[in-house]
Amino acid sequence: MSLTDRDQGAASAPASPPAGSRRPGPTVADVVRALTTGALPVRVTGYDGSAVGPADAGITLSIRSERGLTYLLTAPGDLGMARAYVGGDLALQGVHPGDPYEALRVLKDELRLRTPSLAEALALVRGLGWERLMPPPPPPQEAQPRWKRLMNGLRHSRLRDSTAISHHYDVSNAFYEKVLGPSMTYTCAVFRSSDDTLEQAQAAKYDLVAQKLALGAGMRLLDVGCGWGGMVRHAAREYGVKALGVTLSRAQAEWARAAIEREGLTGLAEVRHLDYRDAPREQFDAVSSIGLTEHIGVRNYPAYFGALSDRLRPDGRLLNHCITRADNRAPHRSGAFIDRYVFPDGELAGPGRLVGEIHDVGLEVQHEENLRLHYALTLAAWCRNLVAHWDFCVSEVGAGTARVWGLYMAGSRLAFERNGIQLHQVLATRNGPEGASGYPLRPDWLP
Numbered sequence: 001m002s003l004t005d006r007d008q009g010a011a012s013a014p015a016s017p018p019a020g021s022r023r024p025g026p027t028v029a030d031v032v033r034a035l036t037t038g039a040l041p042v043r044v045t046g047y048d049g050s051a052v053g054p055a056d057a058g059i060t061l062s063i064r065s066e067r068g069l070t071y072l073l074t075a076p077g078d079l080g081m082a083r084a085y086v087g088g089d090l091a092l093q094g095v096h097p098g099d100p101y102e103a104l105r106v107l108k109d110e111l112r113l114r115t116p117s118l119a120e121a122l123a124l125v126r127g128l129g130w131e132r133l134m135p136p137p138p139p140p141q142e143a144q145p146r147w148k149r150l151m152n153g154l155r156h157s158r159l160r161d162s163t164a165i166s167h168h169y170d171v172s173n174a175f176y177e178k179v180l181g182p183s184m185t186y187t188c189a190v191f192r193s194s195d196d197t198l199e200q201a202q203a204a205k206y207d208l209v210a211q212k213l214a215l216g217a218g219m220r221l222l223d224v225g226c227g228w229g230g231m232v233r234h235a236a237r238e239y240g241v242k243a244l245g246v247t248l249s250r251a252q253a254e255w256a257r258a259a260i261e262r263e264g265l266t267g268l269a270e271v272r273h274l275d276y277r278d279a280p281r282e283q284f285d286a287v288s289s290i291g292l293t294e295h296i297g298v299r300n301y302p303a304y305f306g307a308l309s310d311r312l313r314p315d316g317r318l319l320n321h322c323i324t325r326a327d328n329r330a331p332h333r334s335g336a337f338i339d340r341y342v343f344p345d346g347e348l349a350g351p352g353r354l355v356g357e358i359h360d361v362g363l364e365v366q367h368e369e370n371l372r373l374h375y376a377l378t379l380a381a382w383c384r385n386l387v388a389h390w391d392f393c394v395s396e397v398g399a400g401t402a403r404v405w406g407l408y409m410a411g412s413r414l415a416f417e418r419n420g421i422q423l424h425q426v427l428a429t430r431n432g433p434e435g436a437s438g439y440p441l442r443p444d445w446l447p
Helices: 005-006 028-035 067-075 079-084 103-108 118-130 144-154 158-170 173-180 198-212 230-239 250-262 298-309 336-342 351-360 372-388 390-397 399-417
Strands: 043-046 060-063 090-093 220-224 243-245 269-271 284-290 312-325 364-370 421-429
Touching: 005 336, 028 043, 028 067, 028 118, 060 067, 067 079, 067 090, 079 090, 079 336, 079 399, 090 118, 103 399, 173 250, 173 372, 173 390, 198 230, 198 372, 198 399, 198 421, 230 243, 230 250, 230 269, 250 269, 284 399, 298 312, 312 351, 336 399, 351 364, 351 421, 372 390, 372 399, 372 421, 390 399, 399 421
Parallel strands: 043 060, 220 243, 220 284, 243 269, 284 312
Antiparallel strands: 060 090, 312 421, 364 421
């Protein structure tokens, strides 16, 4: 029995009717053949005993129930697959559920899908039964569709943003401790070498941000979307900075406050449970935003960067660190799986849009760099942590949520490797009278 079988035991999937009681009709293998073309790169087995694909394939997809097949048929693409997988109706053998990277790579590179003709589709549905067109309730880990979220306000209203942040971050601090490691840092690390540990790379990231911002003792830093306070604590501990972080996640704020006290940083570091729009209207020496922009909404960029600029003193520096599209013309909204299971209402823009919006609020961009491959390495490390602590993570958040995280992180790693998405840091200054920026002729930090 594979690890995936063990963790997604058949008890979690609804029982299928005995073979003798099923209506004669297309098998699971027949459906797979109808929806694919060419040689299958994986083995596919069905609850009805049928199978298709090479028997010696390194990876097997097991459709374990009629509900799983219905998920696949009623939500073609990544959403149907995710529903079946998260619900335990689709199992993967040959990979660990904490890191299904190799299965995703093989499917992306070698699986060829096709759209059956109308006649083929009708014949399949008649044979399977028209009830196959009725979508089952989704797994409980799935967020509401976008139109239902209107009950929590318009897109990126305060209440709706708070609900979306809670869906993703208020899972379990104990779970995050195992996946993210001691730094509790849920953003891209910076690797000097692929041999660096995750903790070394996260410390290097915080040092890079601090150096770009020219932080020094006695300065005041505002860190918006501060997570568990990693940047705030690092700036206070390593640079003597008086740092304030704000986060919309109550669980993050509580954990960060306890860490600040535990590390003896009270008086220098502080984290508040606040929307960035409610951060103190004071002028800070520096502002950092590490992983918040993805949640803001592209149409809100002018107000967002304007709010950060307003909180910077003249000659102050802003460092914005966020995931972007690789193409400025790409759609901003995320795909169905990411929107329903990971980042509800998340939006990404291209790096050109990001730089343009920062300029348009009156800030001057001084430096920009792409850390795309660093995020792929970061995600690989998080997946290794999830695999190593799988049993604990399942006991803490449930098998379905743990599977979501393995799928999301492995899929994101592949997207960063293939340049589907990128990670950009943009350093800008708020210039004073007559264009004075305080920025030297050459960078005063090590690239």
